[in-house]
Amino acid sequence: MKPLKTILSALFKDPFTFVAILWLAIVTLTALFLPLLPLELSNQTDSTVALNAPSQEHWFGTDALGRDLFSRILRGTRISIACGIAGALTALILGVGYGLISGGGSDRRDHWLMRLVDLVDSIPLVFLVILVASVLRGSALEASGGGLGVFFVILGAVYWTPMARIVRGETRVLRHREWALAATALGVPQKRILWREVLPNLMPTIIVTVTLIVPRVLLFEAFLSFLGLGVQSPAVSWGTLARDAFEVLNPVQTAWWLILYPSVTLASTLLALNLLGDQLRKILDPKQR
Amino acid sequence: MIQLIVRRSVASLITIWAVFTISFFVIRSAPGGPFDAERDPPEAVKAAIEARYQLDAPLWQQYLNQGWSWLTLNPGPSLRQPDHDVATILAAGIPASFLLGTLALLLGIILGTILGVIAAWQQDRWPDRVITLFASMGISLPLYVIAGLLILLFAFHLPWLPPAGWTAASSAVLPIICLALAPAAQVARLLRSGLIEASQEDYARTARSKGRGVVGTLLFHCLRPASIPVTSTLGPTAAAMLTGSLVIEQIFAIPGVGMHFIQGAMNRDYPLVLGAVLLYTILLQILTLLGDLLMGWLDPRARVEE
Numbered sequence: 001m002k003p004l005k006t007i008l009s010a011l012f013k014d015p016f017t018f019v020a021i022l023w024l025a026i027v028t029l030t031a032l033f034l035p036l037l038p039l040e041l042s043n044q045t046d047s048t049v050a051l052n053a054p055s056q057e058h059w060f061g062t063d064a065l066g067r068d069l070f071s072r073i074l075r076g077t078r079i080s081i082a083c084g085i086a087g088a089l090t091a092l093i094l095g096v097g098y099g100l101i102s103g104g105g106s107d108r109r110d111h112w113l114m115r116l117v118d119l120v121d122s123i124p125l126v127f128l129v130i131l132v133a134s135v136l137r138g139s140a141l142e143a144s145g146g147g148l149g150v151f152f153v154i155l156g157a158v159y160w161t162p163m164a165r166i167v168r169g170e171t172r173v174l175r176h177r178e179w180a181l182a183a184t185a186l187g188v189p190q191k192r193i194l195w196r197e198v199l200p201n202l203m204p205t206i207i208v209t210v211t212l213i214v215p216r217v218l219l220f221e222a223f224l225s226f227l228g229l230g231v232q233s234p235a236v237s238w239g240t241l242a243r244d245a246f247e248v249l250n251p252v253q254t255a256w257w258l259i260l261y262p263s264v265t266l267a268s269t270l271l272a273l274n275l276l277g278d279q280l281r282k283i284l285d286p287k288q289r
Numbered sequence: 290m291i292q293l294i295v296r297r298s299v300a301s302l303i304t305i306w307a308v309f310t311i312s313f314f315v316i317r318s319a320p321g322g323p324f325d326a327e328r329d330p331p332e333a334v335k336a337a338i339e340a341r342y343q344l345d346a347p348l349w350q351q352y353l354n355q356g357w358s359w360l361t362l363n364p365g366p367s368l369r370q371p372d373h374d375v376a377t378i379l380a381a382g383i384p385a386s387f388l389l390g391t392l393a394l395l396l397g398i399i400l401g402t403i404l405g406v407i408a409a410w411q412q413d414r415w416p417d418r419v420i421t422l423f424a425s426m427g428i429s430l431p432l433y434v435i436a437g438l439l440i441l442l443f444a445f446h447l448p449w450l451p452p453a454g455w456t457a458a459s460s461a462v463l464p465i466i467c468l469a470l471a472p473a474a475q476v477a478r479l480l481r482s483g484l485i486e487a488s489q490e491d492y493a494r495t496a497r498s499k500g501r502g503v504v505g506t507l508l509f510h511c512l513r514p515a516s517i518p519v520t521s522t523l524g525p526t527a528a529a530m531l532t533g534s535l536v537i538e539q540i541f542a543i544p545g546v547g548m549h550f551i552q553g554a555m556n557r558d559y560p561l562v563l564g565a566v567l568l569y570t571i572l573l574q575i576l577t578l579l580g581d582l583l584m585g586w587l588d589p590r591a592r593v594e595e
Contacts, residue, residue: 123308130551267429
């Protein structure tokens with residue numbers, strides 16, 4: 001893998017990628033340092049300012065209960081970003097582990113493990129996830145605060161198969177390279193070769209794949225929360241904000257800001273992540289050059 | 290060909306069985322039953338209810354019973370609407386969902402093809418750039434964002450179309466357009482790169498040297514090979530549309546299968562949810578098989594069995 005400095009300078013050279021990284025940095029820092037921001041107002045309901053349009057006082061307007069939308073979006077950032085990262089981590093661990101075991105083993109083991117992945121891929125997982133989410137609703141686990149943790153894992157579990165396929169394919173190629181054969185000839189055990197020799201060479205592919213999984217998890221979180229099966233009130237995510245917006249959508253009084261601002265925040269984060277992923281692929285993947 | 294269909298059907302049956310098994314055990318592991326919301330009934334009443342829905346039998350027996358009743362298409366009553374059969378409830382939702390899905394898929398393919406051809410024809414000029422931008426937005430934006438903006442614009446700002454409902458033909462316009470945008474973007478993207486690649490092949494150059502125009506070459510010589518990658522993603526696209534239809538049916542209040550599914554999931558109507566999951570699984574298997582058959586027709590090389 002190229003040194004970090006080269007990668008970074010290549011990334012910053014493209015102005016669009018630079019803006020994308022800047023935006024992602026702002027979002028991540030907001031999520032991390034949220035408790036330090038002066039946000040004690042965000043959960044205060046105040047019916048006198050319910051559904052106010054954006055103004056000096058409330059930059060993004062207020063929702064049906066008079067809460068300031070700007071601070072609610074900031075609060076939502078935390079859970080949305082946490083979902084994205086936790087989901088991508090789950091997919092990373094499951095996918096890389098499975099891919100290494102499948103690609104690094106005998107042909108027969110590889111064959112059956114990959115048939116299992118085929119089976120998983122042909123299942124409409126989204127619907128099963130909704131089923132699991134409905135089972136989790138109101139359960140003791142959720143009441144104890146563990147529901148959100150399970151939710152993160154579920155999100156990641158949906159997207160592990162592409163990672164497993166990619167890692168498995170590369171592992172099968174790399175373990176037959178000369179240096180891997182040389183290590184085998186020297187008596188290095190296969191497990192060690194996979195872990196110490198093959199895995200580091202997989203890093204560029206893994207980084208690119210993870211970067212592209214994060215936006216998909218974010219999108220999925222927004223989807224589930226929008227349907228009311230994901231993050232539950234009083235917790236806030238970008239998906240639940242959109243759900244709240246649609247609940248008060250009516251032709252008499254159009255609260256357009258409730259739809260527009262959370263949507264734009266989510267959309268620009270997704271676009272930035274996709275852009276960063278594509279750019280990383282161009283830089284890290286030698287086949288692309 | 291027949292061998293392919295048989296083999297794929299067997300694989301599909303295994304998938305459907307796996308989905309049924311997983312769903313069954315996920316549901317049974319749920320803490321609390323579907324009747325918890327009501328006041329705690331006397332023991333005898335509770336036992337009678339459990340006996341009626343066969344919740345008192347051993348788990349493996351329930352599993353076999355359930356499996357058999359689904360096989361014979363007689364899944365029994367819904368837990369939340371005891372007067373209605375699960376099959377009847379789902380069947381009532383099918384026409385709306387089917388119409389919405391089919392029309393959106395058709396519109397998506399037609400729109401995507403037109404945009405893809407224009408983008409490949411005008412490669413690197415402004416129409417291409419606009420279409421590429423539209424395509425990447427269509428793929429990366431959540432459906433409710435698109436739906437919300439379209440409702441704000443065409444239902445409230447310009448009162449041309451109803452914002453929700455499923456009564457007049459005009460109420461179907463917005464949901465169909467919303468659901469069609471993602472597949473259109475996907476088709477346009479794949480077709481554009483496929484057409485550009487195909488137009489650099491020898492046969493395309495030969496066609497042009499015989500006097501066929503650029504558009505003619507694209508349409509009559511390059512479109513067929515370029516549509517192979519599009520066809521191969523029909524399965525995932527259909528899956529994404531099924532997922533999307535859940536959101537769309539919710540936003541536009543369309544009484545389809547998706548709405549029953551979400552409601553069932555919300556109030557734990559186990560047979561109903563299970564039925565909807567199975568229905569979606571079967572539909573997806575059929576669509577994937579159709580996509581593979583279509584691919585064999587488009588690309589003779591794909592017909593050869595490995």
